[in-house]
Every structure is written in structure tokens, then in C-alpha cells.
Amino acid sequence: MKNKIKNNESRRSFIKKSALLGVAATGSLTGFSAIASMTEEEKRKFMYELQKPENIIYSACLQCHNSCSIKGKVFDGKLGKIDGNPYSPQNMLPHLDYKSDIEFASDVDGKVCPKGQAGVQTLYDPYRVRKVLKRAGARGSNKWETVDFHQAIDELVNGGNLFGEGNVKGLKDIIVLRDPKVAKEMAADAKAFGKGKMTLEAFKAKHANNLDKLIDPNHPDLGPLNNKFVMMCGRIEHGRKEIGKRFAHGTMGSNNFFEHTTICEQSHHIAYKEVSNQWVVKDGKGKWTGGKTHLKPDILNSEFVIFFGTGAFEANFGKTSMAQKVTDGLVDRNLKLAVIDPRMSQTAAKAHWWVPIKPGTDAAFAWGMIRWIIENERFDKTALTNSNYAAAHETGETTISDATLLVKIENGKPTTFLRANEIGLGSSTDFVTMVDGKPTKLDIHGKKAIHGDLLTNTTIKGIEVKSSFQLVVDEAMSKTLGQWAGISGIKVNQITEIAKEFTSHGKKSAIDMYRGAVQHTNGYYNGVAIIYLNMLIGNTDWLGGMQVGGGHWHEDGSKHGIYNFKKANHPNKLTAFGPPITREKSRYEDYSLFRENGYPAKRNWYPHSGNIYQEILASGEDKYPYGIDFLFLHKGTPLLSAPGGNVAIDYVSDPKKLPIFIASDIVIGETSMFADYIIPDTTYMERWGTPHTTPDVAQKASKVRQPIVPSITEMVDINGEKMPINLEAAYIAIADKLGLSGFGENALDNGLPLTRPEDWYLKHVANIATEGKAKEATDEEMKIFESARRHFPKEYVNMDRFRKAVGGDESLFRKVVYILNRGGMFEDYAKSFAKAPYAEHQLKGFLKFFPENVAKTKNSITGVNYNGIGAYEVIKQMDGTPTGFETVKDDELIMSTFKEVFGGQSRTISNYWTQLSLDPENVLYINKVDADKRGLKNNDWVTLHSDSNPEGIVDLKNGTKIQVKSRVRVIQGVRPGVVTMSWHFGHWAYGSTDVVIDGETIKGDARRKDSACPNPIMAIDKSLNMCLTDPIGASASYFNTKVRIKRA
Amino acid sequence: MGNTKKNDRRDFLSKFGTAFIAGAALSPLISNASELLETENNVTEIKNFKGSFEDLLGGDYTNIKLRMQDDVRRALKKPMKDRKWAMAIDLRKCVGCNACTVACIAENALPPGVVYRPVIKEEIGTYPNVSKINLPKPCMQCDEPPCVDVCPVEATWKREDGIVVIDYEACIGCRYCMTACPYEHRMFDFGEKYSDGLPLVANYDKRPSFEYGKEWDREDRHSSPIGNVRKCTFCAHRLDEGLLPQCLTTCIGGANYFGDLNDEDSVIAKLVSRLNVFRLKEEMGTEPNVYYIR
Amino acid sequence: MKKIFYILWGIAFILGCIGVAQRFMYGHELANYGNRVVWGLWVAMYIYFIGLSAGAFLLSSLVYVFKIKMFEKVGKLALITALVTLLCALLSIWFDLGHMWRAYEVITRPNLPHSMMAWMIWLYSAYFLLLVLETLYAFRIESGKYDGDKLKSYQKKLGILATIGIPLAIAFHGGVGALFGVVAANPMWHSALTPIFFLVGAIASGSALFTLIFAFFWDNKKGEYYQNMLKTLAKIVLVAVLFDVLLEWAELSIALWMGSPEHTAGFRAMLFGQYWYVFWIFHLLFGVVIPVWILATKKNGIAIGWASLLVAFTFIGVRLNIVVPGLIGEKIPGEASAYIQPRLTYNYFPSMMEWLVGIFIVAFGIGLFYLGNKYFKLTKENNSVKS
């Protein structure tokens, strides 16, 4: 092994040598290239260039959000090849021991999916933006000029007549509340005012000097003008997310920082969170907090896995780690699968059951299963009767449920859990359960084991109560199996067979669900109903059941780290207040607007959900509760990616409605093409990050994304630090120009600076190193580390500067290098089985059939409470009126969508190796029956139309109108009546069209334009000017549109 | 990591009866195989190459990929003529993801129109009884390769270890071998680039290919491998370095197996003798060295 | 008339040069064959010209081997025709090579005895030498400069060469057929009939070419010789074409009669595929039905000339129909949609550059022939020596 380093021939001399040998070889007629004429000994010295440790930098993929660990192989200073990092549990099964030698590991390649393999084509996409672009025409006109980075920042901060269209506000006029002390006080008082605990007069009197800094002095609870600065981030990931929040909240004092989660899978998260949040008692008061947003089956040990609206091979979180667990299980163990999906996916193709369910009816299917399981008493009775942790402990469980807890019933509807004090049994923080028919006070953390009664339906002291389990039974029994199956459009035996199989493996059955089940207006309820199934067999924390996954060491330093970014390290931080523009995590009833207007509110408020992407632009246009002055879009393309996202083109293309709009992007995208400025960004192969890992992975994993190659964006000098233009550089420069906290010299505690990205990210790695007790890199490893970065300019990547960024401590720096040399920190494989038959990393939590929190809130438009349990609901608008989705007319079809394994959202259109070669255009998959009915044949062109978009057109407001049009592909593997289309195509920017930059036309590549994206025809909630939306989980609805197709 | 300790651990863990031995792709075979490994780990000669890859795993479990890498290195200790490389693809595990297809293109810097490992996909059945088949198709490295005999200039031949190679410096580009391959495997390099017609030539189009252990630049339109026929080499340039084929290493379904058929202890040798193994177009008599499992 | 010919030739030559320049500058980038239909127009032209050459050569053997008097006057014409078309053939295949400058390797490192292509190359190298020598002797003999022993010896040598030439021509053109026939992976080509089919096709097309040259360019169109010769040639062409059709029928009917889909795919593509008209209209109507009707019923030189022209010209369609349909079927079902790129489609239509290079080759051949004829006065009746 040693000779790998010792025998460090330079590439050049290698070429020379082989060239010489090559000459010799061609001399003989049948002779062959260099390698053939080498002896075995010589051959061993030929060290494969791409595999040398000093040509390898481990990082993290981001072609999709799995953020797999990758091995970047550098050739000639360029990224030559990407493979999987063998140290990472996501990319090798089982993965290498963490302490393995890096020289040794360099010869082992892990796995990555096709998108991961094609990353170089994202990095070196000829359409990447390298310099700051400023529009040189109307918004969306595709005319640009390049401007100096500092000039752009200056213009953004100071405003002025930037486009010859009159004066534009600068950030300095928006970020007006700049005094941290004032902000803090105002925040507290505004909250009090909102809740009616402080009068307007009192507020005004107290803050007379600062009323001009508010959006509306008469509604101070809406927060400061700073809130009109909105950061809308699409696929932002950990590391960048945190520094982004620091910037938006702490530096800019705006409460508006958003991710795109509701167009992704939010209702799934919210369902899990509400079911799993914990009852925490502090100072005599109880509160529901925390909760896990994502659990996954422990496929490695499962015997039966059901996938609802997702799979293991194409999308999900995520195929690269999951696929082999499933295939190994299918072939080498006794794993069985069921896939509930209207489309025959690759996973369904390998499953024992494929249930082509009618879209939007997952809850009905789940309730059918629940009914069968209850009727046949196939649930885990012992687990469910564990009323507190002591009982669970007794019976070998780690989790408890509320099955036996009593819920108050008013007017036939469950309202809240009965608290012990209400029937005079104890305190308001204790619950009540029946034990052998006797009401018993329940402290879930109590020492004494309590095994309550499962079924209760009675009245105690005049209060009508039912046990949570009784609520579930009632709902399940409200329809016959035939009725449940009928709603789902499937056969009864599909329910019974799967229910039977599911309950035939003890704890080793598990159910995964993702977008297909939850991106509906009834998404939250569907999610909860599916979770019930897992709860019925009590499989959480059991090997083979549901697992929380290994999680990660806390890079934010909040646990044993040395730099705590969660609580500290932001001197002079502003306190952001007021409801986010999306009204997320906010109760309508806690704001003055409610007291004035009552129900119906103009738009819904979402106390349970967050990152409500589709609401951002719609609310901004609606100015409810206030408008947007400055939109900063990062790595998102809402006009394309959200259902009916195109309706917002009206808004973003009009500077009168949206005064300033800037975008951080790597290309000119579908949405960023409407921006006033585009700030080029570094791709995931050129920047830092600390992504998290899917709970599919049982081992603890802290991945580090680090630059593999120098960025191709322009280098800038910000106060003496040279760095490529990207998102972080923009933060640093803007904060500097505005003179705000959080970035620059003394931005961190103890006078430490945050003047370049490494100041932030390497400290995060240092936190991982300290919490995870990393080893120190040896001298040899230090050398390899430095040598592997020899292709970076010195002022960009520099050992001393890195050392300084870590804090100057050599030992700590070596630990950081140890981690960077392995692409992160990973727990060893065997660790996850150490607690068999339990998972190593456990939820150990309280799971609820009755998420009380949700039952307590009202839809702000209808004023009606949400359902406490995950009942089946039809597809509705926000105001509760059914859309009629369930009845499909003869000429209608249900529009569905999915992800291909080769497509990474909409951002892989530049990947010629994958997307543009594997299936270069989007097709509308249609069942043969439906095609025949319409006389359609394979490859016939059709246009798509819906009630929301009858013409099936996207109007770019720049003279271009796009018809939503595609070919049909006639197949058997989709439910008749449903058509489906992937989502990686249908571009109107992203290098697909000509743009003019500095007067020069850059020709677009027509291949990128081919075919359609289904989103523009998706259903709109008319009065809200955005897609149909789940009122609780806030998921955007992707699967509740009926379309008509016409031959084109 | 003494053997005794290892076994203790196994007993301890197996008490719980959990199927924690992952990567047990050959579960019926693996038990004797891993024992075999334990004894063989003592053979210093084998360790000499670089030590055993399975040593990289600390726990008591096995990783079929590392075992195969050890198999490869063990085979490299033998003279070339004593090796016989073969690949097996378990169609039950292939999820049709095409990671292999793309990995191969990226590894070998293949131009548009050249693909060494397409995955053929087919839908079978009638709704609702439908399924899908995925069939990855590298070069079969036939024992009786019709592509070799037809070459007018002996530019292509079967290496002693079974790999069918092309001498890029001799091939005249007549493309006769392409017509002769029953598997439609061979492809001609037209000298195109993926970024042809785009504003600039992308870096991924400039990277040389390392096939056959040389650097093949693409700068000049008229120099090899442009104008040559190309084919999968089982990643000979990696193999000769003791590295596994790139399509195998990236396979997310874990569907690929590789090794030396002449080594009775190799993973591959154990696999290909099984009942459910078949080869493509057996009737052609080409004796492929790529086996399929279904 | 001549002027128009010169102008047309000039245009064709210039266009051809553009194609050749493109070929040299961009390699194969501008060609439309790909990795599924791996051979295209040029390979079809190659077997076409090779066929013409073999056919013309076999005609010449009527003089030099079988000593058929009547053909004496056209012996050299036949030889030169064979030589020129052979050069066109070699040019066609040379342009088709990925590495043109490595063409010499076929001589320096032939894969014998395995490769049918190597055999073919050696055979036609031999054939080429033979042709050159034969032509040389033929001219010497007829130059009138030699007499006595010398003439005798030349005549003898010519006789021997010509005799060797027959099996050689049969072998090498049959070899071209075998080049296709041995490809077991291609069911359409893989037939014992293929080499024979090639030979008969060579005779049909070669004799047609020769007939058309004779019919149009023979200087003394009034003479008896012309009429007689024409009649004989017309018969040869007629018989050859009919025999060729018979073989075609044998091949098609056997293959299609309850043949497995895999085995019939190529033929079906040829008959009913995208380019069905090449077979039905181009080949069958213009290459068989019409000329056969003319040859069977008409006696005048113009008609026979035109009929032969139709046969000779449309034969490129027959050659294309061997090369292309044999390649447009998936060898493994599903291949076409496995990876989608322009070079991986099963469609083929020659690109502009291919056509241009094709035109160049034809113009080159015509030009060469024209020069040869002008210099050696091949079509002058009284230029020929009586034996």
C-alpha cells in the first residue's frame, strides 16, 4: 500500500512513460498498448489516476435531496468522476469501518444512483451563470447584462432608478428595524398585543419612536417592515439552511425564510410530527412539543414492507440506500412487499402485491385494513394497552400510545384529552385512562405501570368520553370493508390479504409512505391513518419495524459542540417577529386581524405546518397579511415546480406588484428568468454543507459537503477575502454593506470573524469532531488532504486559513481533517444491531391516535375544527367545499405525477448522460383501455386541459405562450382512468431558450425544451390563486386534478 | 481481530435471531464462504496485494463487494492465462435504475452514441397483472466471440483472461465486428461530444478515457479512439489495478457479481453453477461470460 | 449534348469534392449511419461497384478464356470497365473506414484465415493486380507492336491470367457475399444463398452496365456488329436479371414462409418498412419489370441501352436492400428504447455528406472511364484487332 504514496510518480512522467511504451507496442504487429507489455510488477505501479487518494475528495451529492455521500475523483484539476463514498452507510452495504485507512478506502467505490453519476454534467453545464446578471429589459424578457458583484450589492442595498423604470427601494429602506434591543422588546409586546393582552394604545405609547418601522402601526403584531424582505428557498439543505436563517432572521430581522417543503412532502412530516410530538411538563404546565417528522421501515430486518405512494427504487429518501436492502431482502431473505400506487413502479414490479389505488383515497384503504385488523384482533394488544412508559418497560416496548387515553366528546366530536383535574383525579398535566372500567389518573412518566382499557365509551361526571382506540374503532367500523374498498376502487381481498400479511410478522412489518399518499388536500389525514397501521402492531423501534434512523452528531454545536450556533455565536442578533407571510406556525386567533375580522379569514392560517411554498407568492400578491417588497429566491423554481405555479407569473413579472426580485441560481431558471438580478451560485460540488441523512439509514451519520473543485463562478474579493460568488458571498457582502450583525469581523462570539464560508462550515465540522470524538489525522493523512486540494487557488483553499477557521487549535484541525478525509463521520455498521431486537437509535416516544393539537385548531376560513383523527375525507378546497374530484366524467382522466430515477426534480435537464438519453422527453402514460377508448396510439401527441387551465397554456408574459403538450405512451402499468407524467421536463428556461447577455445571443439547446411539465394544468383553488392545498399539513396537491386530453 | 473473538460476537448476535448479516447476497453460500475467508486470510500471499478488503469492515458481517474485490486481487496473483473473468447479473435485484449505464459512460468517457451497458426494459402482462423486466447488457466477453474472427486486421482479440479487447491503435474502423456481434454490443466512436452545439465545450467532454491503461484524449477528431469501434472491457484498466468494474460498484440494487471463474472459491464461481442461471442467446454458441440470474 | 454532360459532370465533381472535404475535416460526424445501422450508402456502393466490376470482368472472360469471337472487340472495354468500377469500389470502402490511413494494415496484418473481410481484401488485391496485368497484356497484344513468339506468349499469358481470373472473380465477389453470409448474428444475411445471390447480381448489374456503355457509346451504331452484339448482350442481361429475381424469390419465400419473426424482420422491413419503395418501385418496377419488358420486346439500341441503364442504376437499390434492412432490426428486443440517442436509432437515410461523397465516387468513375476511353479509344469499332 505504502508505494501508493512513496511511488508518487507525477502524472506527467506517467504519461511520458506510457507514451514511450506505446511507441514500442505499435512496433509489433499484434502488440498492444502500454499495459499489455508491462509485467505484473510494473502494472501494479501504474496507479490508476482516478483512484489515487490524493485525487479524491469526499463530499455529498445533491442531484436529489438524499444528499448521498460521494467520492469526487479529480483529474487535471477538474472533476473527472463521481462515485459513492464507501465510508457512508448510504452508499455501501455494509459500509467500511470509519477508522479504515483512506489510502486503502480509495480503492473501494461505493454506489450512487444514475443522477449521482451524472453530477459532472450539472457542474460543467455550459449554461451555468458565472457573473452577476442584471436584467436589461422587462422582467422575463431574457435580456441581461453582466454587472460587477459589488456594484450589484450596492444597487440592491441602496436602490434608486435601477432599471430606468423609476425609483426602486433598496434594502436599506426595508431593513429599518436594526436595533436588537428594540426588536426584542417590540417582539414581545407585539405578541402580547396580538393575543389581546396589551392594548394598541399601550403598544403605541411604549414604542412611539419606532412605529415607523412597523408594517402597520395599527397592527404591530404583523411585525416590522423587515418582514417585507422574503427569502424563498427551494432545495436548500442543512448547513446552508442554518446560515440562511441566521441571515434572514438574525441579520435582516425578517420572519420570512422558507423552504419548499409543502410542494415536497410536508403533510407526511406534519402527520408524523403531530402523532409523535411529546407531552412535556414544565413548571406545572404541559405542552406538546417536538416530534419526529420522518420514520422509515428498517428494511434490512423487515419481513413485510408496504409502500404507500412511494417505493424503494426510483425516488423516496432514498433509493441509493434502500434499493439494495429491498433486493437483498427479496432474494436472500423472506422479505415481501406491497405497493399501493396507481402506477406500476419498479418497486411495484418486484412486489407481491400491487394495489393500483384510486388517487386520493389512501386513508380509505388504510381504514379498510384497520377494520380488518381490529375485527380479527390482529393488533398488538399488549403494546396498545401500555398506558405509560412504566407499562411499556414492563412489556418490552420502547414506545407508548394513547390508545387507552380518554378523549372528551362534544356534539359527537372528539375535542381534547380528558385531564385528570377535570374529573377531580389529579392535575391538569395528567391524563385519564380506564383501568378495568375505573377512571385512573395517568402520568405517562409515572413509576407505576398502568395498563388501561382499550375500549371505553362512557360518561364520567357528565363528561362524555371515549378512549382514543374507541375513536379509531368507530371510524373503522363506520363503513364496511366493501365500502372502504369501493372508495379506493380496489377489491376487498386486496385489503384483507395485505392486512393479514401485515399482521403475520410480529414487529417485523412496516409501512412507508411518501408523496403519493400525502400530496393531496386530505394528505394529513391520509398520513395519520397510515401511521395508525404501524401503531396497531407497535413496530416502532423494533428491528424490522419503523425506525427513527441513526440521526447525526449536532453540527450546530447544540450538544457538546464547541461552537454553539443554536444558542450563541450571533452577537447583536435581531429578533424577528410577526407572522410569516404564509401565516405558518401561527394561530389566526392569536392575531389582531382575527379580532377585527373573525371567520372567514381572507386566507388560511397554518399553526401546524411550515415552509408553505405555494403560499409565499400567492400571499404576496394578495398582500395578506402584508405584501413583499424584496423577494430573494434561492434554488427554487416555484413557477414550474408547484402545481399551477405558473399562475404566479403575473405577479413576479410585474415590478409594480413585486418591487424587487433577485435570485440565487446556477443557471437562468424558469423562475429566476423573471428576476431583476441573478447572483450565480456554486453547485453542490463547489461548496460546503452539512446535510442530514434519511432515517432509512440506521447508523448515525454526519455528512460534510465540501468543494471538490474550484468554483467556475467569478472570484470576488470581499474585504480582502477571495471567494467565488455564491449564496454565502452574497450574505457576507449584503450584511457588510448594510452594517448588520452576523457576518464579517466579530460576527461570532469571542470576536471571531465570519468573513468567508469556511468560517461557518469548518466550525460545524469542528462541532461534529468534538461531539463525535473524532481521531486526529496523521501526518500522512494531512499530506494527502493538502495534496488532494492542490488544484485550488491558494487564496481560496489554504491550510492556514482553514486552520484559522476551525479556531486555530491544531489538534482540533487534525480532527476536522480526519472527518473531511472521509466525507463526514459515520457510525459503524454493526452498531445498529447492538441492541437487537431493538434498533440502536430509538424514538422512545408517545404515539397518538388522537393528535389533540390538531383537533383543537380551526380552519381560519370555515371556523370549523379539524378532525382529531385521521379520517377519510374527500378532496376539498380550502373553504371546505368538495371539488368533485371523486366523480370522473367520461371525457376526464385523473392526472398523476411521479419521479423517474434519472430525474432530480427539474434540475437534471442538463444531464445528457441520464435524463436526455434514458427517456429524452416526457410522455403521458395512459392505460391501453383509456387509449383505445380515445383512439390514441403510442406516440400520438395530445394537449392537456383542466378546469383550472382550460386552454392548457402557460403564458410567460413575454410574448411566449407554451401549450402543455406531450406524446402518449400506452401501457398496462397504470390504473385505468389515471394518466401520469414525470416531472423532470417541460422547461422554458434552464438553457432551453435563447438569451441575450451583454448584447450577445446565447443559443439555447432545444433538447431541453422538449415536452411538457404537468404542473401548469394542475388544479387551482380559485379564490386563493394557488394550487389546492391541505389545510392542516399545507401540502400542495399534485394528484387531485382531472384532465381532458385532446389529440394535438 | 482474532477468529475466536469474531465467533463470540456472532453467537452473541445470533441469539436474537435477527437477520443482521447484510450483504449476504448468497446467503446459502456465504456461511461457508466467510469461513473460507477466515482461513484464507492467513495466507500471507493474498494479503500482500493490499491486505484483505474485508478487513475494512470491523464487525462480524460481510460485504459481498469487498469479497469480490479480494477475489479479483487473488486472481491477479496468478498469471493472466489462469484467470477467467466473468460477471453475473441477478435480474431479481436489478431495479432498472441505469446507474451502471451512466457509471460506465462517465468512467470510460464515452461519447454520445456509445453505451457499453444499456439496460433493456420491458413491461409484461395485462392490467392489473403487470410487471417489468430490466436487463442490463454489457459485453458478454464471449468464449467464442464472433466479433473477433471477423476483424480483418486482428485489431480485436480475446485476452488470456477472457476479456475481448480492441487495439485502438490498430483498428481501422471498418465496423465489421459490429455486425457480427449477436448482442449488438460494439459501438463506433463518431467523435461527437455531448456538448456539441452548446455555447462551449463542456469539461466532461474533454476528459480522456483511461481504457486499456492509457490516456485517450478526445481533442483531435482523427485520433483514436475516435474512428474506432469500442466495447466494454470489464473495465480492464481498473481490473488490472485490482479494482472492480464500475458498473458493479455503483449498482444500487446490488445486482452484479464479478470474479474469476477459475477460482473455485470466488463468489462468481459459486454463483454461476446454480439452477436459475442463464445466458443470452445461448443458441448462438458464443459461450458468453456474462451470466444472468432470475 | 456533350456540353450538358461536361457541365453536369463538373457540377457533380465539385459537389463531390465538397463532400470529400467534409469527410476529411469532420471524420464520420456528418454521416448518418450509426451504431445500429452500422453500414450505409458507402458500403452499399462498395458492393454495388464490386459487383459491377466482377460482372464486367466475367464478360471479358468470354473473350480471353472462352475465346468467343464476337466479344473480341469489346474485351478491353470490359476490362477497363472492371478496373474503373473496382477503383470506385475501393474508394467507397476507403471513405467508410474509421481510420482511412490505416487501410494498409489489411495487407500488413491480415486476420487470415478467420476474417472473411481479410480474405476478400486479399482476393481483390490479387484481382486488382490481375486486372492490371490483363489489361496490360490485352493492350500489348492489340497494339500491333508485337508479333510472333512474343505475341503468342502474351496471348498465352493473357489466357492464363484470364483463366485464373474467373475463379478469382467468382471467389472474391462470392467472398463479398460471404462477408455478409457468414454473419450468423444477422439472420437476413446469414444464408448459403447470399454469395450466389451476390454473384448473379454481379453478372446482372455488370453486364447491364457494360450493355448500356456499349449501347450508348459504341461509335459505329449502324454496323451489323453493333446489332448482333446488342442482341446478345440484351439476352445476357435478361437472363441474368431473371435469374437474379428467381434467387430473390427463393430467398424471400423461404425466409418469409412461416419464418420466425426474428428471421423475417429484415425482409419485412425491406418489403413493408419505411423504405418499401426501394424494393417495390425502385428495384422491382424500374429494375426488373420495365427493363425485362423492354429487353424481351424491343430490339433497338436506345431501348436496350435504357433498359440496361435501368438495371445497372437501380441495382444500387438491391445493394442498399442487403445492407440496410439487415441492420434495422433490434437484435435483442427492447434495445431501441434502452438508450436513446441519434446514433442508436434503427433508422437510416444517407446524410448530405454521404450523398456528396457518393456523387464524388461516381463522378470519379465516370471521369476515369471517360479519360480511358478517350485515350484508348475503347468504343471505336475499328480500333479492335482481329485475333
Ligand SMILES: Nc1nc2c(c(=O)[nH]1)N[C@H]1C(S)=C(S)[C@@H](COP(=O)(O)OP(=O)(O)OC[C@H]3O[C@@H](n4cnc5c(=O)[nH]c(N)nc54)[C@H](O)[C@@H]3O)O[C@H]1N2
Ligand atoms: N429520482 C429521484 N429521487 C428523488 C428525488 C428526485 O427528484 N428524483 N427527490 C427526492 C425528494 S425531494 C422527494 S420529496 C422524494 C419523493 O419520493 P416519492 O414520494 O417516492 O416520489 P414521487 O415519485 O413523487 O411519488 C409519488 C408516487 O405516488 C404515486 N401516487 C400518485 N397518487 C397517489 C395516490 O393517491 N395514492 C398513492 N398511494 N400513490 C399515489 C405516484 O404514482 C408515484 O409513484 O424523492 C426524493 N428522491
Ligand SMILES: Nc1nc2c(c(=O)[nH]1)N[C@H]1C(S)=C(S)[C@@H](COP(=O)(O)OP(=O)(O)OC[C@H]3O[C@@H](n4cnc5c(=O)[nH]c(N)nc54)[C@H](O)[C@@H]3O)O[C@H]1N2
Ligand atoms: N409534477 C411534479 N411536480 C413536482 C414533483 C413531482 O413529483 N411531480 N415533485 C415536487 C418535489 S418532491 C419537490 S422537492 C419540488 C422541487 O422543486 P424546487 O425546489 O422548486 O425545484 P428544483 O427543481 O429542485 O430546482 C430549483 C431550481 O434551482 C436552481 N438550482 C439548481 N441547482 C442549484 C444550486 O446549486 N444553487 C442554486 N442557487 N440554485 C440551483 C435551478 O434553477 C432549478 O430550476 O418539486 C415538486 N414538483
Ligand code: SF4
Ligand atoms: S439518490 Fe440523490 S443524493 Fe443520492 S446519489 Fe442519487 S441523486 Fe445523489
Ligand code: SF4
Ligand atoms: S458480446 Fe459481442 S462484442 Fe462482446 S465478445 Fe461477444 S460478440 Fe464480441
Ligand code: SF4
Ligand atoms: S472495426 Fe476495428 S476491431 Fe472491428 S473489425 Fe474493423 S478493424 Fe476490427
Ligand code: SF4
Ligand atoms: S465492466 Fe466496465 S466497461 Fe463494461 S459495462 Fe461495466 S463499467 Fe462499462
Ligand code: SF4
Ligand atoms: S445499476 Fe444495478 S440495479 Fe441499476 S440498472 Fe444497473 S444493474 Fe440494474
Ligand SMILES: [Mo]
Ligand atoms: Mo421533495
